[in-house]
Amino acid sequence: xxxxxxxxxxxxxxxxxxxxxxxxxxxxxxxxxxxxxxxxxxxxxxxxxxxxxxxxxxxxxxxxxxxxxxxxxxxxxxxxx
Ligand code: FES
Numbered sequence: 759x760x761x762x763x764x765x766x767x768x769x770x771x772x773x774x775x776x777x778x779x780x781x782x783x784x785x786x787x788x789x790x791x792x793x794x795x796x797x798x799x800x801x802x803x804x805x806x807x808x809x810x811x812x813x814x815x816x817x818x819x820x821x822x823x824x825x826x827x828x829x830x831x832x833x834x835x836x837x838x839x
Contacts, residue, residue, distance in 0.1 A: 760795045760838060762831060765811025767802035773810055774824040785828055794839060814838070 762782065764775055779797065786792050803811030803818060810822040814834040822830055 760815050760835070761798060761813075762795060763798045763800040763803075763811075763813040765801070765803050765805065766799040767806070767811065769802070769806035770810050775810055778810060778812075778824060778827050781824075781828055782831065785832070791835070791839075795835065 764770075764779055764782070766775055779799075782797060786795055786797070800811065800813065803813065805811040805818070805820075805822070808821060810824065810827060812819045812822045812827060812831065814831060815838060817834070819830050819834060
């Protein structure tokens with residue numbers, strides 16, 4: 759089981775982390791990944807000034823925004839699944 763952590767800290771919430779959770783839920787459903795990938799909330803990852811805090815299997819992704827998040831997560835998943 760792989761894990762995607764999404765920061766639910768206040769700065770990321772303002773930037774749309776709750777919307778990202780919904781987008782990601784849909785993505786995992788559409789790609790039949792629900793039994794391979796789990797989603798978790800996490801505390802601040804120190805990315806507040808750079809973008810949204812997202813970790814895939816413990817690896818912090820850089821420069822994540824609501825617009826590019828799914829693409830960045832997909833790239834990362836393609837490398838590990
Ligand atoms: S609040 Fe999300 S990285 Fe700081």
